[in-house]
Amino acid sequence: MEVAVLISIFVIGLIIGLPVAITLGVASLAYLLVAEIPLVVMPQKMYAGMDVFVLLSIPGFVLAGNLMNSGGITERIIRFASALVGWIRGGLGLTNIAASMLFGGITGTAVADAASIGGVMIPGMKKAGYPADFSAAVTAASSTVGPIIPPSVPMIIVGALSGISVGKMFLAGAIPGILMGVAMMVTCYIVSVKKNFPRQAWRGTSELGRSFVSAFWALAMTGLIIYGLLSGLATPTETAVIASLYALIVGAFVYRDLKLSQVPKILIDSGVSSAAILVLVGFANVFGWILVSERIPQAIASAVLSVTENKFLVILIVNILLLFVGMFMETIAALIILFVPLLTLAQAVGVEPLHFATFAVLNLMIGLTTPPVGVCLFVCANIARLPLSPVVWAILPFLATNIIILLMVSYIPALATWLPSILIP
Structure with missing residues (x-):
């Protein structure tokens, strides 16, 4: 009852x-x-869910991303990406994807990527002759790479839930994230050739060099984050604070696009965004506690194992379930509610926790671009001033590509586990 x-x-x-x-x-x-x-159980469980040290890194990374975004990073990264791949057929679409790969490694959230890159690229692509639906679709699809390439807010949540090292989680996402980006570039190129989309002229190695130098301090932020975690000199929370200070210094004193008068508003906006995430974590923890007390995870595991104990079939069932859930539920809520019970099921058939965590996050990122609750779809459709349906049709080739990468990561564990195993013994 x-x-x-x-x-x-x-x-x-x-x-x-x-x-x-x-x-x-x-x-x-x-x-x-x-x-x-x-x-009284409700506030107790909410507080218990939020009172996890590693979650303190979320406000830090949100603040760092907002500072860098206000400090001129978006334009510099797009310029570098354009010089790198813009000369190929469908070059602005490829630039869009490349920029998301670079930018996502700074913000750690797909929605921030979609809004920031989309605000510049979607109008630019439309003006250059690309269809509005394609422009919105490629932006929404590529934004899902952000939370896979480190840093990643969903992976921080997973680390807090499971005890898996956040540093290992970040590294586990690097290869799958690059694979997703490259695969979407191939898809974008094929569609562009088929529909004869425009391309830019090659602007020479000098422009490539100048754009790289211009974007260097922004790109170096990802290296700073990874070095801090791998070296052991800083925890994820400390790394987030260092990244925020770095972003402030680079934006205000190196690029000089960030005005100090903007900082109070950025702090307030970052606080609101972080609070929204943590409130969601708190409520989801109460919901998850109820499910555990009712033994729902054990019931799910028993139901699946009664059908099959085959490792490959169980992975397929879990992926189908997560893809379905991702169509209706926000990523962080889905992780908090389902991650632990599905991890228990996966471990029962011999799936390594780090491997499972990687393809679970990747799976739910794809959900950000699937109707009816694909947040990135709504953001990009709104920027393109289109109804949702044409963007959904245009994104289907990219969804198919991302699902292929998801299956590769699901069934080839080394894609997720190899890099952490050699860099973090």
């Missing part, structure tokens, strides 16, 4: 379009009332 109330209210909340955090909170509150459990 209590579980039926929990699930029913949760599903109804999603259907009517309530924010996921509110839906989780209302469903959990209804369960506690029906089950006659003291309501």
